[in-house]
Ligand SMILES: Nc1ncnc2c1ncn2[C@@H]1O[C@H](COP(=O)(O)OP(=O)(O)OP(=O)(O)O)[C@@H](O)[C@H]1O
């Protein structure tokens with residue numbers, strides 16, 4: 019089980035300061051989201067949790083230990099699904115298990131279970147080019163999920179999808195998370211998506227990124243997107259981002 023922490027993190031790429039004294043804590047099992055303007059360092063922060071990027075100052079911790087590199091306990095899902103076009107859905111999804119030396123029989127069982135979970139049952143033999151955008155993203159989530167990670171790190175997973183598909187995918191993501199004990203960290207440009215899904219939202223300012231506010235949401239799910247509570251928090255985030263209606 020892994021509590022995730024960025025403590026007093028700053029990050030520079032050469033002379034460009036991207037993150038300035040960021041603090042983020044996410045408890046195991048929480049659903050957290052990050053919103054903020056383009057270029058404020060959201061992906062950089064997420065990549066630190068994935069062990070793909072390292073702080074210039076401060077500490078990135080998982081379960082109290084410094085993050086040294088990628089781990090199958092913390093799986094990263096890219097905006098672009100990054101499936102191998104020459105491999106079928108089941109081979110794409112099963113690759114991590116194969117590399118981990120899991121037997122073929124167990125692989126088939128686990129791949130089927132996870133395809134069922136993301137509503138791709140029966141699409142084992144399809145190639146990515148034969149799938150819709152939403153289905154590709156489901157396959158990418160399945161590929162992460164099949165490793166049974168404690169943490170899912172999602173970088174704008176639905177950014178390329180149409181509005182209607184996004185709504186469906188948001189409910190599917192909640193179903194994957196509910197009762198799983200997994201920690202979710204989602205980057206999104208869509209304020210309503212964050213409000214619909216998250217227990218807490220880190221609102222970041224423009225580069226160099228800082229966390230200007232952490233908003234806690236304790237509404238039960240499924241949430242009503244038309245509630246007063248939703249509207250009040252939407253307004254609050256818009257004003258923090260300087261997007262006053
Ligand atoms: N490996 C790198 N080398 C140099 N600069 C980088 C690198 N990675 C990111 N940057 C810079 O850091 C800044 C923040 O990038 P990042 O991708 O974290 O932003 P973001 O908040 O995810 O933006 P977006 O919402 O557009 O995805 C950008 O100015 C980017 O050019």
Ligand SMILES: [Mg+2]
Nearest residue numbers: 060061062173
């Ligand atoms: Mg990004």
